[in-house]
Amino acid sequence: MIYMDTVSEVEQWARARGLDRPSNSSKQLIKLMEEVGELSAAYNKGQQNKVIDSMGDIQVVLIILCMQLGVGYGTSLLDACRQIKYRKGKMINGSFVKADNKRLKKRNEWLEQTNCDLNKEIEAAYERIHQLTIKIEEMF
Structure with a gap:
């Protein structure tokens, strides 16, 4: 249940900032690619803390993208x-x-x-x- 609570917190955070609008989905997709790039860079450099941070960031971006597209994460x-x-x-x-x-x-x-x-x-x-x-x- 903790996982779904965290998803809910991210969704609330996104709504409070107006990030849940479908018109923002192309920007969110670009953000996803940026985060994947950061993950790749951190992985290649052996920076474990940045790898973990990037994995979390990617999930946050995916949760918001799902909201924007009307897809349940x-x-x-x-x-x-x-x-x-x-x-x-x-x-x-x-x-x-x-x-x-x-x-x-x-x-x-x-x-x-x-x-x-x-x-x-x-x-x-x-x-x-x-x-x-x-x-x-x-x-x-």
């Missing part, structure tokens, strides 16, 4: 996890290369269709929790 992460869960492939030169498997693709399509309604329900529940959290904070 948690839902997108859950979808990605479900997609890779059964992915088959092999390591080639230190990178995972997924197998081209028609049966696997059909299974993933079925899972995607089956989980679509569930994802919508999760996102709606998360939004209700988020709105209740805001109301509770306003009371104090």
Whole structure:
């Protein structure tokens, strides 16, 4: 729950600064690329503290970009996890290369269709929790 609380804090921070507007999404995408560049530089220089900072910055930028595009951050992460869960492939030169498997693709399509309604329900529940959290904070 701590993770989703942190996501909620980032969303509140972004709303307070007007960063949640869809018109800002192209700028947010540029910001994402800048942060990935900083991560790469820190990694190549062996600067562990900057690597950690960059990873956090990238997540903040992604959370805000998801807000701007109307995509649930948690839902997108859950979808990605479900997609890779059964992915088959092999390591080639230190990178995972997924197998081209028609049966696997059909299974993933079925899972995607089956989980679509569930994802919508999760996102709606998360939004209700988020709105209740805001109301509770306003009371104090």
